[in-house]
Amino acid sequence: MTTEKSSGGSKDRQLRQPSRAEETIEVVQRNWRAEVETAQVYRELASREVDERRKGILRRMAEAEERHAERWAKKLADLGAPIPKLPDTIGTRFKRWFNRALGTDIAIRRMEAAEEKHEA
Secondary structure, three states, X not given: OEEEEOOOOOOEEEEOOOOHHHHHHHHHHXXXXXXXXXXXXXXXXXXXXXXXXXXXHHHHHHHHHHHHHHHHHXXXXXXXXXOOOOOOOHHHHHHHHHHHHHOHHHHHHHXXXXXXXXXX
């Protein structure tokens, strides 16, 4: 643990590095959130898709992402950590609007690129 003088100079403030368990929980929560958000996008795309074959594919993709999220949720439970809340932020609303505006194909390409970046 390190100490650092506060701006007032009279008190020391402890700076603590997160524990290994805390880091693990943060990573698992991030992974859970990514799977849930991706599943939501696939479901939304499926709800607007007119081609029944593509609609079915998008639904199955959403189901696969939901299964992945369930695995991360189980891991969180095993770690004694809560499942994080998924707030409806301006950013998520913008992404939904953007996906609607650009269409299914571009939305899927954007999600694939984001997933590749996440895996790297």
